[in-house]
Amino acid sequence: GAVVSQHPSRVICKSGTSVKIECRSLDFQATTMFWYRQFPKQSLMLMATSNEGSKATYEQGVEKDKFLINHASLTLSTLTVTSAHPEDSSFYICSASNGRDRQPQHFGDGTRLSIL
Amino acid sequence: DAKTTQPNSMESNEEEPVHLPCNHSTISGTDYIHWYRQLPSQGPEYVIHGLTSNVNNRMASLAIAEDRKSSTLILHRATLRDAAVYYCILSPRGNSGGSNYKLTFGKGTLLTVNP
Numbered sequence: 001g002a003v004v005s006q007h008p009s010r011v012i013c014k015s016g017t018s019v020k021i022e023c024r025s026l027d028f029q030a031t032t033m034f035w036y037r038q039f040p041k042q043s044l045m046l047m048a049t050s051n052e053g054s055k056a057t058y059e060q061g062v063e064k065d066k067f068l069i070n071h072a073s074l075t076l077s078t079l080t081v082t083s084a085h086p087e088d089s090s091f092y093i094c095s096a097s098n099g100r101d102r103q104p105q106h107f108g109d110g111t112r113l114s115i116l
Numbered sequence: 117d118a119k120t121t122q123p124n125s126m127e128s129n130e131e132e133p134v135h136l137p138c139n140h141s142t143i144s145g146t147d148y149i150h151w152y153r154q155l156p157s158q159g160p161e162y163v164i165h166g167l168t169s170n171v172n173n174r175m176a177s178l179a180i181a182e183d184r185k186s187s188t189l190i191l192h193r194a195t196l197r198d199a200a201v202y203y204c205i206l207s208p209r210g211n212s213g214g215s216n217y218k219l220t221f222g223k224g225t226l227l228t229v230n231p
Contacts, residue, residue: 036221043203043222043223044154044160044221045221046218046220046221095160095219097217105162105219106162107159107160107161112157
């Protein structure tokens with residue numbers, strides 16, 4: 001089946017650090033990738049939708065200058081959390097879609113980000 | 117976005133069937149019904165989806181009411197590995213007919229499977 005690889009799986013860093021998370025579709029071309037955030041005991045919240053070669057569309061309340069998204073190829077999207085602070089600590093999850101009708105989204109295993 | 121209502125939690129015994137209900141009374145004619153599940157500390161995993169007809173795959177079956185206002189995910193024989201949060205999500209078919217749709221996750225149903 002389709003595989004989405006997310007890296008790193010866990011990051012612990014100091015406040016003020018910028019952190020980059022990669023999301024790769026390993027065996028299909030992902031025309032669209034989605035980035036979610038999940039706080040403990042809560043559901044996934046969509047942060048942004050990223051289409052290859054164009055600017056990401058951010059959900060209301062998500063700061064685009066804080067969460068930089070790049071989707072430069074059909075197999076890779078990156079999320080950079082700039083100048084991270086403790087309140088940015090969360091579980092970040094990406095998903096990818098090949099754009100074909102009736103095909104599901106495929107999710108990565110998530111990145112646990114902890115800001116000290 | 118059309119909303120879904122699911123029980124917060126359900127419990128099952130291993131090797132027994134599990135029926136997970138979902139109400140979506142405001143579903144529109146073009147909304148697909150998707151089910152995903154999330155194991156602890158992992159990303160969601162696709163389970164099944166359908167539009168009008170019942171669907172079967174190797175993981176589960178999806179029974180859709182005739183008026184499409186509710187659906188039921190059926191796990192035929194629950195195993196301990198099926199313990200997860202199950203999400204029922206409605207999503208409109210994309211303009212191109214493709215899958216570039218947003219998924220809005222609710223709270224889902226936490227399924228506990230007893231050995």
